[in-house]
Amino acid sequence: MKSAWLIGVGSPFSNDVLGWQVVDALKDHNITVEGWQVNYAKTNRPASALIEYLEKADMCFILDALENQPMTQTSAVFLTADQLQGLSSCHSSHALGVAEALVLAEKLGSYTRQPKIIGLPFTCEPNQRIIEQIQHFVCQTLSEEANK
Amino acid sequence: MTSQRTVKIEVPVLARVEGEGALELEIRDKQITQLKLRIFEPPRYFEKFIESHNCDDVIDMVARICGICPVAYQMTAVQAFENLFEIEPSPWVKAMRKAMYCGEWIQSHALHIHLLAAPDFMGFNSAIDMAEDHADIVRRGLRLQTLGNDLIALFGARSVHPVGIKVGGFYKAPAPEAVTEVVNRLNSARDDAESVIEWLADLPLPDNHQDFISVALQNESDYAIYRGNIVSDNGLNTPIETWQEHFEEKQLAHSTALYAYLHGKPYLVGPLARLNLNQTHLPTATANCLAKTGIQFPSSNMFHSIIARAVEMHMVINQALDILENYHVPEHACTEHWAPKAGVTYGASEAPRGVLWHRYEVDETGLVSAAQIVPPTSQNQARIEQDIAQSLMAYGLDHDNEQLRLRAETVIRNYDPCISCATHFLKLKVSRH
Numbered sequence: 153m154k155s156a157w158l159i160g161v162g163s164p165f166s167n168d169v170l171g172w173q174v175v176d177a178l179k180d181h182n183i184t185v186e187g188w189q190v191n192y193a194k195t196n197r198p199a200s201a202l203i204e205y206l207e208k209a210d211m212c213f214i215l216d217a218l219e220n221q222p223m224t225q226t227s228a229v230f231l232t233a234d235q236l237q238g239l240s241s242c243h244s245s246h247a248l249g250v251a252e253a254l255v256l257a258e259k260l261g262s263y264t265r266q267p268k269i270i271g272l273p274f275t276c277e278p279n280q281r282i283i284e285q286i287q288h289f290v291c292q293t294l295s296e297e298a299n300k
Numbered sequence: 301m302t303s304q305r306t307v308k309i310e311v312p313v314l315a316r317v318e319g320e321g322a323l324e325l326e327i328r329d330k331q332i333t334q335l336k337l338r339i340f341e342p343p344r345y346f347e348k349f350i351e352s353h354n355c356d357d358v359i360d361m362v363a364r365i366c367g368i369c370p371v372a373y374q375m376t377a378v379q380a381f382e383n384l385f386e387i388e389p390s391p392w393v394k395a396m397r398k399a400m401y402c403g404e405w406i407q408s409h410a411l412h413i414h415l416l417a418a419p420d421f422m423g424f425n426s427a428i429d430m431a432e433d434h435a436d437i438v439r440r441g442l443r444l445q446t447l448g449n450d451l452i453a454l455f456g457a458r459s460v461h462p463v464g465i466k467v468g469g470f471y472k473a474p475a476p477e478a479v480t481e482v483v484n485r486l487n488s489a490r491d492d493a494e495s496v497i498e499w500l501a502d503l504p505l506p507d508n509h510q511d512f513i514s515v516a517l518q519n520e521s522d523y524a525i526y527r528g529n530i531v532s533d534n535g536l537n538t539p540i541e542t543w544q545e546h547f548e549e550k551q552l553a554h555s556t557a558l559y560a561y562l563h564g565k566p567y568l569v570g571p572l573a574r575l576n577l578n579q580t581h582l583p584t585a586t587a588n589c590l591a592k593t594g595i596q597f598p599s600s601n602m603f604h605s606i607i608a609r610a611v612e613m614h615m616v617i618n619q620a621l622d623i624l625e626n627y628h629v630p631e632h633a634c635t636e637h638w639a640p641k642a643g644v645t646y647g648a649s650e651a652p653r654g655v656l657w658h659r660y661e662v663d664e665t666g667l668v669s670a671a672q673i674v675p676p677t678s679q680n681q682a683r684i685e686q687d688i689a690q691s692l693m694a695y696g697l698d699h700d701n702e703q704l705r706l707r708a709e710t711v712i713r714n715y716d717p718c719i720s721c722a723t724h725f726l727k728l729k730v731s732r733h
Contacts, residue, residue: 163367163460196460199415200445252428259431260439 153189154210156294159202160194161216161250170217173278174286181287185294199253206263211297213290216250218271228286229271233258236269268293323688323708324554330697337685337712339555347671354666355381355640356466362658362673363461368411368718371404371452372651373673374465375526376658380647381467384662387638392630393469395623400455400464401525401649402620406489407448407459408652409571409613412716413496414441417606420710421503437499440492444613447485451620454482469634479627486621493614494589500610501593505603506710510690512600512683513562514573517650523574523581523615525650530657531577532562533598540648543657549674557678566682569654570715571608572599586615602687605714640666651676653716677717687711 160175162168172194179192188211195201206212218229233254250269257263270286326334346365350358359377363370375397382389389397414437415427424430431438449459454474456462464470515536517528530546531537538546549558561567575582576598582590590597590611595604642664648657654676661670691711692704699707 164458196458197445197449200411200442200449203442204446256428256431256438259428260435 154187154298155191155208156185156188156211156213156290157191157193157205157209158183158213158215158290159205160192161196161202161214162194163196167217167274170272170274170278171215174215174272174283177278177283178286178290181283183287183290185291185298187298188294190290190294199256202250202253203257203260203262206257206267209263211265211294212263212267213270213293214250214254214267215270215272215286217274226273226282228273228282228289230289231269231271232266233269265297323712325688325692325704325708327697332689332692332697335685335689336554337681337688339557339681347673350668350671352667352669355662355668358660358668358671359465359467360461360463363463365673365675366718367460368408369404369651369653369656370461371401371456372649372656374462375401376647376649376651376656377660378465378467378647379526379649380645380658380660381662383647384643384645384660385467385638385640387468387635389469389635390630390632392628393633393635396455396470396473397465398526399620399623400452400462402616402623403448403451403454403459405448405525405616405652406451406613406620407445408716409609410441410444410448412652413500413606413609413613414438414444416716417713418503420713421505421603421606440496444489444492444496447482447489450485451482454478466634468636468638469632471633473629473633474627476627476629479624483621483624483627486617486624489617490614490621493610493617496610497589497593497607497614500607501595503606505601505606508602508691508694509600510602510687512602512686513565513567514576514598515562515567515569515655515679516574516577517648517655518577521581523578523583523612525616527649530648530655532567533577536562540657541646543646543648543659543674547674547679549678555681557681558674559682560674560679561682566686567679568683569676569679570605571612571652571654572602572605573654574650575599575608575611582611583615583618585618586611589614602691602711603714605716609716640664653677653718654679675718677715680715680717684712684715684717687715 158175158178160171162171175192175194183190193205202214236251236254254267270289322338324334324336324338325332346362350361353361359374362373362377365373418437419426419430422430422434427438452459452462455470456464464472514533516531517524518531519528529537529539530543536546547560547562549560552559579597593607595607640662642662644659644661646659648655656676657674659672660668663669688708688711692707695707697704
């Protein structure tokens, strides 16, 4: 059985907590995909903690609040690590945010499958619609990966 | 070439320090005539908005001052409140607080050594660039940082702004299984810690000897982290309650962080100052590791700060291990029987970056009515300016602007400044006349 990790990145500050809240909500939904053990985690230091998960997981989904989404954005945005670089506006301490951690992880050869980034509109609440949207994306991605 | 020329360099926000700021440098006739470490991050008013809150709330609120060293703020605050309320925490509480504080030193020192400072000394722009050629070094840094974070989370539920500490002890004791897992990793980390010292001792660190005053906490029993008098290598030895008799904070127009002076002079706090003053208190195993390097302390080479950091990391990994190997769940994780009382109280401890000093006025109901918090980076600010000037003079002002900028940044990063704590860093503007 392969391991998938859904990792909420955030902090207790304001809407930065969104990644944690959405992971909690997804855990309650107990996502099941044949051939995959789905795990859930929350982290507040992207650089060291994310890389650790990337190294032990067969597939990672990283959920983080995206501040530079249009204010009208109400659904999640699905990105690759490369796409994230273009959006990065690092507010993390020592400039070691999610985007930088993913570049570092790539240089270290920390993952075999490209992690998927799930950007959460900064202004949204973890509502049922967004949870279902993410749940669908995770199931579809893992099913496709299982067949590869 | 004319001797009358003005050159301006604009560098985007400096990576590898916590926060944002700028450096302005003016050179006339091959002399530095003006040097300003401009800290322009807006004041954060923590001292004001903790007023009217009770002591346990304040312990969690001051943790929000810093994402890197929240434990230091919490430990210093709780120490002040317990001093005032005459609470003597149980030996278990004292030991576990030390283990938690060790976690913060491990994560902060591992991060700075491997990801922030090392690229300067190994010829890379960043840890990301360094990772291609030195993946093992970067991995070790991340591994140690994660261990430190997890040690903090063991007691505080999370590593950023933990919430486990309260007046009298902890909200809850960690489960033995969770402690055992961390103990196993601390055991493995001992070799890592030793290899960090050996690696750094072989790095070509600049030879940058300067005359400066070292200030740190000191006590008779151990390498002071949580308690001690404030001492300096020029004769000061004073209880923390008398800090204001010797130190002065000043506002300068170019900085939103206050400058601090000891008897009117800049001074150094942090790992190098601590090791310069406390090396006789190093545990034997750590002292032996340092002795193998042949590097002598006290040291006047500012770039030996990174060695001092590694020595301290070795020490705290072993200390945390010693404490947690014999872990047991206590009957009470907190002293519940205490009453607030009015008064003025003080706390001081050694944050990873140096002495952190707090003063509180508390009313009879236990609400804070006034606060003064002096973080390490603001204490180092005047010393950093002094160091940049001396370092650039020694380096040679005829180097081009890019070389001067890089050397100045290296000097600043060497302090591991936390500008968010002091209030951020780096745009360099050089004027040559």
